[in-house]
Amino acid sequence: MTRSAKVTFLPEGTVFTAQVGETLARVCFRAGRDLQTRCGGVGKCGKCAVKTDRGTVLACQTKITGDITCEVPIKKEEITLRRYAPTPTSYGAAVDLGTTTIVCRIIDLTDGSTAAEASCLNPQTRFAADVIGRIGYADSFGTADMRALAVNSLRNLLKAAEAESPERCVIVGNTCMTQIIAGLPVSGLGQVPHEPAFFDKIIDTRIVPDCETLIMPPIAGFVGSDTSSLLTVTAEEDGKTRLIIDIGTNAEVALAKGDEIYVCSSAAGPAFEGAEISAGMRAAAGAIYDVKIVGGKPEVKTIDGATAAGICGSGMISALRAMARTEIISSSGRLPEPYELAKDVFITPTDVRKLQLAKAAVRAAAETLIRTTGKRPEEILLAGAFGSSINPEDAKAIGLIPDLPAKSVGNGAGDGAALMVYDSRQIQRALDISKRAYHIELAAYPDYTDLLTEYMFF
Numbered sequence: 342m343t344r345s346a347k348v349t350f351l352p353e354g355t356v357f358t359a360q361v362g363e364t365l366a367r368v369c370f371r372a373g374r375d376l377q378t379r380c381g382g383v384g385k386c387g388k389c390a391v392k393t394d395r396g397t398v399l400a401c402q403t404k405i406t407g408d409i410t411c412e413v414p415i416k417k418e419e420i421t422l423r424r425y426a427p428t429p430t431s432y433g434a435a436v437d438l439g440t441t442t443i444v445c446r447i448i449d450l451t452d453g454s455t456a457a458e459a460s461c462l463n464p465q466t467r468f469a470a471d472v473i474g475r476i477g478y479a480d481s482f483g484t485a486d487m488r489a490l491a492v493n494s495l496r497n498l499l500k501a502a503e504a505e506s507p508e509r510c511v512i513v514g515n516t517c518m519t520q521i522i523a524g525l526p527v528s529g530l531g532q533v534p535h536e537p538a539f540f541d542k543i544i545d546t547r548i549v550p551d552c553e554t555l556i557m558p559p560i561a562g563f564v565g566s567d568t569s570s571l572l573t574v575t576a577e578e579d580g581k582t583r584l585i586i587d588i589g590t591n592a593e594v595a596l597a598k599g600d601e602i603y604v605c606s607s608a609a610g611p612a613f614e615g616a617e618i619s620a621g622m623r624a625a626a627g628a629i630y631d632v633k634i635v636g637g638k639p640e641v642k643t644i645d646g647a648t649a650a651g652i653c654g655s656g657m658i659s660a661l662r663a664m665a666r667t668e669i670i671s672s673s674g675r676l677p678e679p680y681e682l683a684k685d686v687f688i689t690p691t692d693v694r695k696l697q698l699a700k701a702a703v704r705a706a707a708e709t710l711i712r713t714t715g716k717r718p719e720e721i722l723l724a725g726a727f728g729s730s731i732n733p734e735d736a737k738a739i740g741l742i743p744d745l746p747a748k749s750v751g752n753g754a755g756d757g758a759a760l761m762v763y764d765s766r767q768i769q770r771a772l773d774i775s776k777r778a779y780h781i782e783l784a785a786y787p788d789y790t791d792l793l794t795e796y797m798f799f
Contacts, residue, residue: 381474570757
């Protein structure tokens with residue numbers, strides 16, 4: 342018989358029943374407490390240090406042996422809601438399940454318009470910042486904890502949008518995220534050849550009550566259904582060759598010309614989305630989004646014109662361009678000391694290094710596609726929450742993308758999912774794209790490592 346123990350959470354004194362032998366971190370996650378294990382629970386990041394009646398411990402390394410009291414506050418979920426119209430009588434939900442952010446659109450089924458959009462931080466970031474860390478957590482504890490958090494967040498987004506009873510729901514996302522919410526194991530993704538657990542759509546009736554939720558399948562490896570969804574709205578039949586880049590924690594890149602589609606993915610990490618950057622934050626009021634250095638002094642613009650509270654992804658790209666141009670950082674990325682952009686908002690040498698790694702991962706992936714296919718793109722389409730917010734000229738200047746005509750297409754994955762909710766014929770189109778696209782495994786190309794090194798420079 343499994344023994345249980347009582348975990349008392351301060352400051353409010355809530356008591357939660359735990360199983361002897363499970364980690365304190367896992368108990369905190371199940372109890373909805375505000376705890377981070379950015380390293381995937383392997384004891385390296387130190388983010389899960391908590392005070393207990395036994396002293397300060399790392400929750401991910403502390404197993405429950407008996408009753409324990411600890412100080413871990415309740416996690417409060419912050420939801421951003423944009424309302425465009427009242428909730429329709431007949432509506433569906435289109436969900437872009439990202440590694441860092443979850444976005445849910447409410448779609449009017451009579452005309453395909455968006456009535457509302459709700460978004461929040463993916464609560465799975467508590468377990469690990471990126472997909473590799475989450476796979477590591479799942480290898481030890483399974484996917485149930487992470488799945489429960491994602492499902493709960495989706496339901497909270499629907500509630501915030503006053504749309505808790507959609508007639509249909511379509512979920513797209515990278516391979517790891519969709520497998521977790523589908524309740525599938527992710528161990529196959531953690532080892533070569535990074536084999537997904539499913540290649541056909543899944544209908545799940547447990548995620549949203551009284552609604553058939555369609556989870557779209559990945560293309561291959563870490564290239565998920567967010568890419569096939571994006572391609573349904575960007576792969577045009579006009580003969581042009583396009584480089585389509587969805588910049589996120591898991592960057593996905595496609596090179597498309599008519600029926601010819603080549604795809605790959607690269608682990609860019611969460612730096613561009615504000616995570617693990619000293620003054621990083623989401624694109625919210627007070628976030629610096631534009632930086633100029635005039636006369637040796639920084640001039641910044643913030644969202645809503647509010648007092649600078651941190652810096653978001655587009656601001657980081659802008660800052661890197663300005664700092665490189667004025668030689669505050671060297672071509673190799675050396676920054677002698679933290680640089681103050683605004684009061685108490687700094688870019689540190691460690692921040693620069695993380696951003697260099699992220700931009701090199703994206704650019705090297707794009708260049709690998711171009712070189713292996715021999716196809717030169719005529720234009721670049723930037724997608725995703727981050728990709729759609731950056732200034733393309735800033736991105737070119739720091740070497741994030743090639744020096745070609747570029748424009749933003751917004752959240753293309755969300756656009757594709759919305760189209761599938763409204764017009765079921767688009768579901769088959771996305772499935773056809775998934776089967777037709779040719780996946781390039783970057784690790785199999787020896788030049789990829791050299792390209793990573795090359796594009797670290799400014």
